Amino acid sequence: xxxxHTHVRPMQGWWRRNPFYRRxxxxxxxxxxVAAYAVELLVGLVRLAQGRAAYEAWRAALATxxxxxxxALTLAAFLYHAWTWLEVMPKTMPFVTVRDHRVSDRAIVxxxxxxxxxASIALFVAVRLVIAP
Amino acid sequence: MTAERTITIECLRYNPxxxxxPSYVVYRVPFTDDMSVLEGLQHIKDALDGSLTFxxxxxxxxxxxxGMMLNGVPALSCSTFLRDYYPDGLxxxxxxxxxxxxxxxxxxxxxxxxxxxxxxxxxxxxxxxxAEGPYRQTPAQxxxxxxxxxxINCLLCYAACPQYGLNSAFTGPAALxxxxxxxxxxxxxxxxxxxxxxxxxxxxxxxTLVGYCSEVCPKGVDPARAINQNKINSTxxxxxxxxxxxxx
Numbered sequence: 001x002x003x004x005h006t007h008v009r010p011m012q013g014w015w016r017r018n019p020f021y022r023r024x025x026x027x028x029x030x031x032x033x034v035a036a037y038a039v040e041l042l043v044g045l046v047r048l049a050q051g052r053a054a055y056e057a058w059r060a061a062l063a064t065x066x067x068x069x070x071x072a073l074t075l076a077a078f079l080y081h082a083w084t085w086l087e088v089m090p091k092t093m094p095f096v097t098v099r100d101h102r103v104s105d106r107a108i109v110x111x112x113x114x115x116x117x118x119a120s121i122a123l124f125v126a127v128r129l130v131i132a133p
Numbered sequence: 134m135t136a137e138r139t140i141t142i143e144c145l146r147y148n149p150x151x152x153x154x155p156s157y158v159v160y161r162v163p164f165t166d167d168m169s170v171l172e173g174l175q176h177i178k179d180a181l182d183g184s185l186t187f188x189x190x191x192x193x194x195x196x197x198x199x200g201m202m203l204n205g206v207p208a209l210s211c212s213t214f215l216r217d218y219y220p221d222g223l224x225x226x227x228x229x230x231x232x233x234x235x236x237x238x239x240x241x242x243x244x245x246x247x248x249x250x251x252x253x254x255x256x257x258x259x260x261x262x263x264a265e266g267p268y269r270q271t272p273a274q275x276x277x278x279x280x281x282x283x284x285i286n287c288l289l290c291y292a293a294c295p296q297y298g299l300n301s302a303f304t305g306p307a308a309l310x311x312x313x314x315x316x317x318x319x320x321x322x323x324x325x326x327x328x329x330x331x332x333x334x335x336x337x338x339x340x341t342l343v344g345y346c347s348e349v350c351p352k353g354v355d356p357a358r359a360i361n362q363n364k365i366n367s368t369x370x371x372x373x374x375x376x377x378x379x380x381x
Contacts, residue, residue, distance in 0.1 A: 005149035006232035006240050011298050017205055021295060024343045088342055091358040092365070095277065102276070 027084040033077035086112040139163050140215050141222030142173055144185065147233050155233060157224070158182075162215070170210040170218075170225065171199050174237075187237035194351055197287030201237055202226040207289035207349045228288055230298035244288055247304050251312035251330055258322035274319040281314035281359055283352040290346035290356050296339055303339035304330060306346035306356030313359035316366075328370050337363045 015021040047058035061067060089112050090105035097103070142162050147155035160181055162173045171189055178185045187210075190196040194212040201210050204223050215223075231239035257268060290306035291297050297305045304312075312331065316324045330336050340360045347357040 003149070003232070003234050003240055006234055007147050007149070007155055008232050009155075009229060011295070014295050014298060018345070020345045020348065021343070024345075028341075088344060088357075088361075091342065091344065091347070091355070092361040094362050094365075097273070100273070 023084075027081070030077040030081035030084075033074045034081060037074050037078070082116060083113075086116065137163050137165055138219060140173070140219050142170075142177065143222065143224040144174075144177070144237070145224075145226040145233075146185070146236050147227075148184075149235060164215040164219075166214075166216045168215050170201075170203060170208075170213045170215055170223070173215050174210065174225070185237075186235045195285060197285035200228050200287045200289045200292065202229055202292065207292035209287060209289070209351050212351060228292040230292055230294065230301070231288070239288075241288060243301060244286070244291060244305070244308065247308040248286070248311065250304070251308050251315075252323055252327055253311045253315060255315065255318060255321050256323035256326075257320055268320040270319055277319070278314050278317035281310050281317065281354055284311055284314070284354050285352055287351065289349045289351065290354075293343075293345040293349040295343060295345075296341060300335070300339065302335045304333070304336050306340075306360065307354075309337060309340075309363070310354055310356035310359040313363055316363075328367070331363050332367050332370060337361070337367055340364075 015025045044055070044058050047054040062071075086109055090108040093108075095102050096108070139161050142160045143157050144160060145155050146152075146158045160177050162176050162181075164173055164176075168176075169192075171192065174185065174187055175189075178187075187199070187201070189199040189211065191198070192211045194209050197209075199210045200207060202208075203210065203213055203225060204218070205226075207228060210225070225237065227233050227237045227239045231241065231243075234240050255268075261268065284307055286307060288307065290310075294303075294306055297303050309331075312327050315321045316327060332338075337360045340357070342357060342361055344357045347355045350356065
């Protein structure tokens with residue numbers, strides 16, 4: 001059925017209307033920090049290719065207060081990004097059944113968080129103890 | 134029963150014949166603890182202003198007619214209680230992201246067209262006659278689709294979906310959840326025919342997993358899950374088409 005007159009409401013500022021939307025936008029914004037950090041690592045790689053002096057200068061730049069502040073902010077953004085990613089993970093996969101019982105969303109999220117915490121610690125330990133003691 | 138109290142209901146009103154823009158009208162509604170928001174609106178219509186227009190039918194959260202924005206949150210007005218908004222009062226608006234026809238009534242034509250587009254019926258590979266008996270299914274096979282079959286087409290999920298609000302060409306949560314409901318049913322064999330809807334930019338790829346659709350669903354359908362697991366199916370479909378020759 002078609003109506004002669006209807007009123008369509010504007011979408012301006014839609015993400016400010018509901019706390020759920022604000023959290024969603026925050027989640028999406030953290031992706032920019034992930035991208036920024038990827039660029040930073042890429043610059044490091046280029047500096048490494050340019051020689052030891054260039055690489056050491058890049059490392060020294062990372063130790064300055066603004067760089068440390070950026071890293072603290074990026075770490076917070078990464079943690080939130082990782083958490084929200086794992087939080088929605090159950091929605092992106094088919095139902096998982098183990099011995100005729102469906103695995104709960106909560107169990108999937110807990111498994112994902114546990115796996116990423118273990119992987120992060122293992123990587124940190126490997127780098128600190130084995131690769132660059 | 135507790136004594137009667139009075140609550141303020143601020144209601145968005147729009148008459149296409151006389152109003153250029155919708156505007157809010159405030160009503161003072163006496164209520165008891167057992168009164169739903171829908172009953173509050175019925176009180177306005179019966180006692181305060183007979184011209185207030187809204188949809189309702191079953192009063193028991195199964196017909197899906199009385200969805201509205203209650204303080205900006207999509208909800209069924211029959212299963213939401215006035216006592217929960219006391220003493221602040223509440224603001225009632227028609228479901229957002231849809232054109233308003235009049236007062237709290239929205240135009241659902243777009244959704245009905247989308248619902249048709251997903252072929253929401255069983256299409257068995259080998260149709261049986263009645264004499265051959267029913268299509269049998271194990272409990273596990275039923276479990277694969279049952280939650281998605283609970284959809285009552287109330288459209289709360291569309292009002293929750295900003296992607297639908299920003300681009301109404303997006304097939305949207307309920308239609309895609311019902312599409313998955315039939316694809317996931319062991320008795321159905323029409324998945325291939327539904328893949329064009331799934332694969333489109335305005336199909337599952339129009340979703341950015343805001344996830345609010347699943348939060349507001351009064352039936353626990355979880356449309357976000359139906360859509361996002363079909364992103365995997367759509368990706369598989371894409372690569373299978375690259376690897377296998379086209380069907381004649």
